[in-house]
Amino acid sequence: xxxxxxxxxxxxxxxxxxxxxxxxxxxxxxxxxxxxxxxxxxxxxxxxxxxxxxxxxxxxxxxxxxxxxxxxxxxxxxxxxxxxxxxxxxxxxxxxxxxxxxxxxxxxxxxxxxxxxxxxxxxxxx
Amino acid sequence: xxxxxxxxxxxxxxxxxxxxxxxxxxxxxxxxxxxxxxxxxxxxxxxxxxxxxxxxxxxxxxxxxxxxxxxxxxxxxxxxxxxxxxxxxxxxxxxxxxxxxxxxxxxxxxxxxxxxxxxxxxxxxxxxxxxxxxxxxxxxxxxxxx
Numbered sequence: 001x002x003x004x005x006x007x008x009x010x011x012x013x014x015x016x017x018x019x020x021x022x023x024x025x026x027x028x029x030x031x032x033x034x035x036x037x038x039x040x041x042x043x044x045x046x047x048x049x050x051x052x053x054x055x056x057x058x059x060x061x062x063x064x065x066x067x068x069x070x071x072x073x074x075x076x077x078x079x080x081x082x083x084x085x086x087x088x089x090x091x092x093x094x095x096x097x098x099x100x101x102x103x104x105x106x107x108x109x110x111x112x113x114x115x116x117x118x119x120x121x122x123x124x125x126x
Numbered sequence: 127x128x129x130x131x132x133x134x135x136x137x138x139x140x141x142x143x144x145x146x147x148x149x150x151x152x153x154x155x156x157x158x159x160x161x162x163x164x165x166x167x168x169x170x171x172x173x174x175x176x177x178x179x180x181x182x183x184x185x186x187x188x189x190x191x192x193x194x195x196x197x198x199x200x201x202x203x204x205x206x207x208x209x210x211x212x213x214x215x216x217x218x219x220x221x222x223x224x225x226x227x228x229x230x231x232x233x234x235x236x237x238x239x240x241x242x243x244x245x246x247x248x249x250x251x252x253x254x255x256x257x258x259x260x261x262x263x264x265x266x267x268x269x270x271x272x
Contacts, residue, residue: 021199028194035130035192050191067183071170074153083146087210091203098199105250106200109242113204116239123232124210 006077012069013086018093020062022101027056029102084125088118127248131196134189135205141186143209147216148179197248204243211236 031037031049038046050056073082095114098104152175170176193202211233217223225233 021203024191025194025199028191031195034195063187071149071153074150075156079150083150084210091207094203095200102199103250104198104200107246109246110200110204113239113243113246114200116235116242117204117207120232120235120237120239121207121210123235124214124229126228126232 002076006073006082007085009069009073009076010082010086010089013066013073013082014089014093016062016069017066017086017090018097020059020066021094022097023055023059023062025098025102027053027059030055080125084121088121091118091121131193131248134192135202137189138186138193138202138206139209139212141182141189142206143212145179145182145186146209147213148175148182152176152179198250201243201246201248204239207236208240 027050028034030053031046034046034050037049070082070086073086076082091114095106095111099106152170152173155175156170156173171180190202193206197205214225214229214233218225
């Protein structure tokens, strides 16, 4: 039963963190290069600009759900199951979501990188 | 990609690793949280390990947001995945855990993935970048001043 809860948590982590990552990435692309903005307008302007981007708040909600799912999962399953399983599947889910929703150019190089990392994470957990 | 940008990517790696490790340690201290006692999850923040973990995760979040403002999601995520390797090395050198052959294989795959993505372009060019909302006039006037 603990295993079942652990996998429920893993599923929640993947869904919530992919949604959160996509929304945050979208928001930050709208804000533009933070380093440049900081130099030109100061830190407060950067923070103000980020916080007033509506999708940013939604992204944070996604990350918060993922965070609490992780705490939930860690309390039921082993660190060595929950973290690698959710992390490696999140890499793949993110590559798909970034391509579909963010129109990022996910070329062969990035697919190979995502798959290598995902597979490597699994191997490290065995 | 400037040196400072690589530093931000390194910050993502180190802070998220430190944060996750501290959280894991704190949760082990608390033990299993039952479904009937979800308020236990909210109170978990009072545990010092978890509080420290959250502090590091906030630092991670700041670096992560900065990176996402100038690089693609599919670039940032693999490029910062060396954290898993970092954890293994910490376990090996400070706790003298043995690293098995499979783990070494995993480490090399992750390192190869990081190298693969880091050598490529960091950003997909798009219209959104060419016309940032109200910054443009100011940027133009700055250009004119030079």
